[in-house]
Amino acid sequence: MNWNIEYIKEAQRDLKNLDPYNRKIILKAIAKTAERPLPPPDGIGKPLGNHQNSRLSGYYKIKLKNLGYRVVYSLVRENNIMKIIVISIRDDEAVYKEAERRIEKMIK
Numbered sequence: 672m673n674w675n676i677e678y679i680k681e682a683q684r685d686l687k688n689l690d691p692y693n694r695k696i697i698l699k700a701i702a703k704t705a706e707r708p709l710p711p712p713d714g715i716g717k718p719l720g721n722h723q724n725s726r727l728s729g730y731y732k733i734k735l736k737n738l739g740y741r742v743v744y745s746l747v748r749e750n751n752i753m754k755i756i757v758i759s760i761r762d763d764e765a766v767y768k769e770a771e772r773r774i775e776k777m778i779k
Contacts, residue, residue: 674705674746674753681773685758693738697758701742704733708746708753719743725767730756730774743770 678686686694707714708731717734719727733742739761745754756773759766 672706672751674708674751676701676705676753676755678755679773679777682755682758689758693740696738697735697740697742700733700735701744701753701755704742704744705753708744716744716746719767725764725771727767727770727774730770734761736761741766743767745774 686697689697704715708716710716710718710731716731719730719732721728727743730743730745733744735741741757741759741761742755743757743766745756746752747754756777757766757770759769
């Protein structure tokens with residue numbers, strides 16, 4: 672079952688700022704993950720937890736190791752929506768801090 676993909680406004684901007692080659696690869700990875708976004712054994716999503724500097728338990732990530740990018744997303748299970756929160760370079764602290772900032776902004 673495919674999940675519907677939604678991007679928050681900032682994530683749309685992240686995507687728009689990528690060069691065309693990286694954008695194509697990232698969109699392909701997001702589409703593939705949307706087929707099975709839950710963590711194993713039901714899917715291929717990688718759960719995030721609470722780190723020293725961020726609280727992202729309940730959120731998920733897509734790791735694009737070769738490109739050096741991370742995509743952080745949440746799942747709205749009752750509507751089968753995969754909500755993309757941030758698309759950024761792999762600098763762990765920065766990408767997760769930005770994800771946490773955007774999540775707090777969404778909640779308010």
